[in-house]
Amino acid sequence: MIITLDGPAGAGKSTAARALAARLGWCYMDTGAMYRAVTLVALERAIPLDDAPGLATLAESLAITFRDGRVLVGERDVSVEIRTPAVTAATRPVADAPPVREVMKRLQRRIAEGIDVVTEGRDQGSVVFPHAELKVFLTASPEERARRRHREESARGGGTPLEEILEAQNRRDDGDRTRSVGAMKAADDAVLVETDGLSHDEVVERLVQLVEERRRPLTA
Ligand code: C5P
Numbered sequence: 001m002i003i004t005l006d007g008p009a010g011a012g013k014s015t016a017a018r019a020l021a022a023r024l025g026w027c028y029m030d031t032g033a034m035y036r037a038v039t040l041v042a043l044e045r046a047i048p049l050d051d052a053p054g055l056a057t058l059a060e061s062l063a064i065t066f067r068d069g070r071v072l073v074g075e076r077d078v079s080v081e082i083r084t085p086a087v088t089a090a091t092r093p094v095a096d097a098p099p100v101r102e103v104m105k106r107l108q109r110r111i112a113e114g115i116d117v118v119t120e121g122r123d124q125g126s127v128v129f130p131h132a133e134l135k136v137f138l139t140a141s142p143e144e145r146a147r148r149r150h151r152e153e154s155a156r157g158g159g160t161p162l163e164e165i166l167e168a169q170n171r172r173d174d175g176d177r178t179r180s181v182g183a184m185k186a187a188d189d190a191v192l193v194e195t196d197g198l199s200h201d202e203v204v205e206r207l208v209q210l211v212e213e214r215r216r217p218l219t220a
Contacts, residue, residue, distance in 0.1 A: 001134075001215075002112055002116075003020070003118045003134045003135075003136065004125035004128075004187075005138055006123065006125050006136070006138070006186065006190070007122075007138040007139045007184075008176065008184065009169065009173070009176075010149050011195060012203060014032075016200070016207060017030070017118050018069075021117075021118040024116065024118070024208075024211065027066070027117045028069075029117055029118070029119040030120055031104070031108055031120060031122075032120070032121055032122075033071045034064050034071075034108070037062065037064050037082055038055065038058060038059045038062060038104075039094045041062060042055055043086070052097035052098070052099050053099060055094055056097065056099035056100050059103040060103050062074075065111075092175060095182070098182075105127065109128065112129070119132075122183075123183070126186070130187070134211060134214045135186075135190040136191050136193055136207065138193050138203070140194065140196050144195075146165045147162065150162045
């Protein structure tokens with residue numbers, strides 16, 4: 001069975017997807033991490049970020065896998081390096097390149113073949129897994145998402161003002177929504193889950209409930 005979890009940055013997707021997969025005992029596929037891994041290696045090999053065919057060839061050549069919650073390229077654990085601000089910024093043009101998205105779509109489908117998986121990203125329900133048994137679009141208001149990020153940053157000692165976080169987030173949302181291929185979009189048959197005012201546990205409970213509803217007709 002495939003469950004897709006899409007939505008904007010800061011909606012709590014990763015935490016929810018990870019927790020849901022753990023609850024079900026299923027695999028968790030973090031597709032943002034896959035784009036980040038390609039970007040990390042592209043930066044290391046000095047492949048220009050506007051060289052779409054070069055980036056696609058690179059993506060094709062990399063063995064990106066997930067093991068015990070870690071992201072691997074071959075045998076190399078890149079889980080920490082893919083989260084640096086430099087990689088985050090450079091991931092945008094890489095994820096915007098249609099040939100790269102095509103390679104990633106094939107790889108994501110290959111990884112999900114024959115297993116139960118919770119897959120998380122922007123285009124999983126709308127493009128990559130149009131026949132997924134359950135599609136969820138997880139979101140929260142821009143203000144709520146910016147407040148959460150602000151709290152996290154402040155806890156880490158960061159001093160970015162809330163307004164600045166909100167502006168940067170709006171820019172990222174626009175970029176995600178308007179890319180020519182693989183734009184962030186709720187699939188027509190996705191269930192919308194709005195997380196404003198819900199605790200982490202409440203979000204996971206809601207997702208588990210949706211899974212149970214989908215499974216019931218199969219087991220009845
Ligand atoms: O979710 P995360 O922040 O790790 O995503 C990293 C980058 O990859 C973002 O720029 C996001 O827009 C992009 N992405 C994408 N398609 C996906 C998952 C992430 O374009 N399925």
